[in-house]
Amino acid sequence: MVDARPEIRPAPRLRVIFLGPPGAGKGTQAARLAEWAKVPRISTGDMLRDAIAAGTPLGRQIAPLMEKGALVPDDLLIGVVQERLLHKDCAKGYILDGFPRTLKQAEGFEHMKRGDATTDVYVLNVEVPRDELLRRLSGRRWCPHCQSTYHIYNNPPKDDSLCDKDRTLLIQREDDKETAVARRLAEYDERTAPLIEYYRGRSRFYTVNGYRPPDTVFAELKGLFVKAPA
Ligand code: AP5
Ligand code: MG
Numbered sequence: 001m002v003d004a005r006p007e008i009r010p011a012p013r014l015r016v017i018f019l020g021p022p023g024a025g026k027g028t029q030a031a032r033l034a035e036w037a038k039v040p041r042i043s044t045g046d047m048l049r050d051a052i053a054a055g056t057p058l059g060r061q062i063a064p065l066m067e068k069g070a071l072v073p074d075d076l077l078i079g080v081v082q083e084r085l086l087h088k089d090c091a092k093g094y095i096l097d098g099f100p101r102t103l104k105q106a107e108g109f110e111h112m113k114r115g116d117a118t119t120d121v122y123v124l125n126v127e128v129p130r131d132e133l134l135r136r137l138s139g140r141r142w143c144p145h146c147q148s149t150y151h152i153y154n155n156p157p158k159d160d161s162l163c164d165k166d167r168t169l170l171i172q173r174e175d176d177k178e179t180a181v182a183r184r185l186a187e188y189d190e191r192t193a194p195l196i197e198y199y200r201g202r203s204r205f206y207t208v209n210g211y212r213p214p215d216t217v218f219a220e221l222k223g224l225f226v227k228a229p230a
Contacts, residue, residue, distance in 0.1 A: 013039075013092055013093040013116065013120075014033075014037040014039050014092075014093035014094075014095070014122075014225055015093050015094055015095075015116055015120060015121045015122065016030075016033065016093075016094075016095045016096065016121065016122045016123075016124060017096045017099075017100065017109075017121055017122070017123045017124070017199075018030050018095070018096065018097050018098070018124050018126065019123060019124065019125040019126070019192070019195055019196065019199070020125060020126035020127065020128070020210065021128070021130075021133055021185060021188045021192075021193075022133065022137060022181065022184045022185060022188060023128065023132075023133035023134070023136040023137040023140070024126040024127070024128045024133065024210045025126055025128065025136075025210045025214065025217060026097050026098065026126060027043060027045070027046075027097055027098075027149055028149060028155075028214055029124075029126065029210075029214070029217055029218060029221060030043065030095045030097035032214075032218050033095055033218070033221055033222070034095045036222060037093065037095075037225065038092070039089075039090075039092055039093035039094050039095060040087075040089050040090060040094050040095070041094075041095045041097055042081065042084055042085075042090075042094055042095065042096050042097065042099070043097040043098055043147075044077060044080065044081065044096075044097070044098040044099040044101075045097070045098045046097075046147050047080060047084070048062055048066060048072060048080075049066075049147065052066065053144070058076070058080075061076075062076070066174075066175055067174045067175060067180065068175075068179070068180055068183055069175050069179070069180035069181065069182070069183030069184040069187065070183060070187065071101060071102065071187050071191060074102055074104040074105050074108065077099060077101075077105055077108075078104075078105060078108035078109075078112075081096070081099050081105075081108075081109070081112070082108075082112045082113070085112060085113075085114050086113065086114075090114075090115075091115060100195065101191065101192045101195075102191045102192065102195075103191075103194060103195065103198060106195055106198055106199075120204075121204065122204045122205075122206070122224065122225075123199040123202060123204060123205045123206070124206050124208055124221065124224075125196055125199075125205065125206065125207045125208065126208050126210035126217075127207055127208070127209060127210055127211070128210040128211045129211060130185070132211055133185070134181065136151060136154070137176050137181050138176065138178075138181070139151045139152040139153055139154070140172070140173065140176050141157075141161070141170040141171065141172060142170060142171060142172070142173050142176075143163035143165070143166065143168050143170055144168060144171055145163065145166050145168040146163065146165050146166055146168070148163055148164070148165055150163075150170060154214075155214070157170060206224060208220060208221060
């Protein structure tokens with residue numbers, strides 16, 4: 001008689017890199033995916049903004065760069081991410097939102113101490129037309145307390161200008177102002193877009209059309225993975 005017991009598989013580990021220009025929806029989708037899969041979302045932008053808010057030496061060093069939309073030096077980022085990936089909560093997986101962003105960072109990631117092989121990592125490349133990116137960034141509002149993101153038209157808070165989670169007054173990120181946005185897009189074109197070719201040959205590279213409602217994008221992303229157990 002055939003044994004009908006289901007196959008017992010090891011718990012899946014979700015490790016993801018989000019690629020995509022500013023405003024593509026990386027943070028929006030990374031937050032949802034992390035919550036669904038119960039793994040940490042590692043947003044380098046949020047970590048750097050935390051350092052600025054806390055007034056640490058790192059924060060003071062990077063504030064002028066971030067404000068004008070320039071990238072922070074690679075070695076700093078590699079150190080910050082390496083340290084974060086060694087935390088216990090990354091053992092079951094992690095979602096990288098905003099890293100790597102240059103070839104040097106991608107190479108740095110390959111050499112980091114982590115419990116996984118680079119080839120096991122999914123790379124999700126989110127594509128959105130440029131005029132839509134500009135619309136999203138100019139309308140984005142942000143909670144300086146919990147870092148939740150809203151949009152004045154696409155995803156407004158329930159109560160005018162207040163964060164749904166902690167009722168902090170929402171503000172516009174300094175680097176969402178016009179001149180900084182232009183610089184961020186230029187940095188993306190010059191230094192981050194080449195990562196698409198760097199990762200394209202891998203079996204776990206996916207390009208996702210991000211120019212659709214957030215629920216539709218998320219449904220597609222979720223479909224790529226087996227649900228992690230509770
Ligand atoms: P970071 O915070 O990573 O910013 P970014 O890459 O410029 O990306 P954004 O956060 O602007 O966009 P997103 O793709 O996350 O979109 P979101 O989901 O918010 O980095 C900031 C700075 O930190 C950098 O400029 C650099 O200085 C520094 N830095 C960080 N990492 C670094 C690194 N590795 N190396 C060097 N420097 C680094 O969505 C945008 C808006 O659109 C929101 O309002 C949202 O509600 C809306 N939206 C989202 N999805 C949709 C949808 N499907 N339809 C309609 N609207 C949508
Ligand atoms: Mg983001």
